[in-house]
Amino acid sequence: MSAHQTRWLDQIKTANSAYQARIVPGKLPVERAPGPAVITCMDPRVNLEAIGIPAFAGDGAGASPVRIIRTLGAMADSRSLLAGIFLAGFREIVLLVHTDCGCRLAYARIDVIVENMQNRLSPAAFQAFRADIGEPFAEKLRTYLKAFQDPRAAVEREIDSIRRLPFVPDDLILHGLLYELETGRVEVVVNGYE
Numbered sequence: 001m002s003a004h005q006t007r008w009l010d011q012i013k014t015a016n017s018a019y020q021a022r023i024v025p026g027k028l029p030v031e032r033a034p035g036p037a038v039i040t041c042m043d044p045r046v047n048l049e050a051i052g053i054p055a056f057a058g059d060g061a062g063a064s065p066v067r068i069i070r071t072l073g074a075m076a077d078s079r080s081l082l083a084g085i086f087l088a089g090f091r092e093i094v095l096l097v098h099t100d101c102g103c104r105l106a107y108a109r110i111d112v113i114v115e116n117m118q119n120r121l122s123p124a125a126f127q128a129f130r131a132d133i134g135e136p137f138a139e140k141l142r143t144y145l146k147a148f149q150d151p152r153a154a155v156e157r158e159i160d161s162i163r164r165l166p167f168v169p170d171d172l173i174l175h176g177l178l179y180e181l182e183t184g185r186v187e188v189v190v191n192g193y194e
């Protein structure tokens with residue numbers, strides 16, 4: 001494990017030297033710009049170019065004003081939402097859930113997660129966490145993870161749950177989209193303008 005981490009850190013240092021040699025400092029995004037936000041999954045297969053958010057150019061230019069919040073399953077994080085709405089000024093948010101999500105896998109294979117936790121944590125650490133989550137543990141762990149079976153239903157459920165957060169203003173526009181990994185197609189599940 002540590003050998004791998006050392007190797008990756010070396011790669012990061014090498015990549016950063018190459019990056020600094022390639023970029024044009026005057027083109028780097030140093031000014032803050034207000035903008036909307038996308039909440040999407042941490043899964044690396046979700047390519048935001050599919051919804052018009054480009055990668056940076058080779059010289060370091062081309063930052064999008066869109067804030068990207070990446071979490072497990074594109075399930076919202078209250079801290080990012082609160083600071084985003086009241087400091088960064090989000091007025092519009094897209095929730096982008098995808099097919100074949102790890103959140104779906106986590107729902108189906110919750111027993112594997114529990115077993116792996118038992119194997120890698122000390123008994124005391126495992127019991128303390130289990131006591132925190134509550135019983136029935138596997139079921140409560142699914143809730144904790146916001147694991148889901150149907151991604152379309154998960155979009156609707158998560159939009160509702162964001163709406164119910166006590167600090168979310170009524171005028172915040174929330175859209176819910178579903179991204180199909182196999183085709184790159186994006187479907188509007190919840191249209192926040194309606």
Ligand SMILES: [Zn+2]
Binds near residue numbers: 074098100103
């Ligand atoms: Zn995912």
